[in-house]
Amino acid sequence: MGHTETILISLLNLSPGSVESIHSSTDESNHLSIFVTLARRKMDCPYCGNSALLSKGFYTRSVSVPNRAFEDISVSLKVPRYKCSCGHNISDSYAMSPANSKD
Numbered sequence: 217m218g219h220t221e222t223i224l225i226s227l228l229n230l231s232p233g234s235v236e237s238i239h240s241s242t243d244e245s246n247h248l249s250i251f252v253t254l255a256r257r258k259m260d261c262p263y264c265g266n267s268a269l270l271s272k273g274f275y276t277r278s279v280s281v282p283n284r285a286f287e288d289i290s291v292s293l294k295v296p297r298y299k300c301s302c303g304h305n306i307s308d309s310y311a312m313s314p315a316n317s318k319d
């Protein structure tokens with residue numbers, strides 16, 4: 217993991233262990249985008265306590281990073297999603313902590 221990635225993870229209040237992968241790409245106009253994928257972890261349904269949740273892919277959210285160095289960089293967070301047999305869809309709540317989310 218490179219220096220930029222390490223800084224980004226700490227700015228997002230994520231622990232390195234909760235990040236599965238991180239990569240960046242630059243488009244034709246030299247705009248840098250960084251994609252962070254969060255690792256799946258063991259969790260229980262907050263509605264019924266069921267611990268046998270089904271994986272339901274990921275959803276992607278844009279976050280803004282509170283640092284000038286990241287002002288012109290797009291950061292996307294891929295958050296694991298789960299489905300419970302009680303019918304609720306659950307996404308990992310630790311991904312909700314960035315206070316300056318755009319959505």
Ligand SMILES: [Zn+2]
Nearest residue numbers: 261264300302
């Ligand atoms: Zn449930």
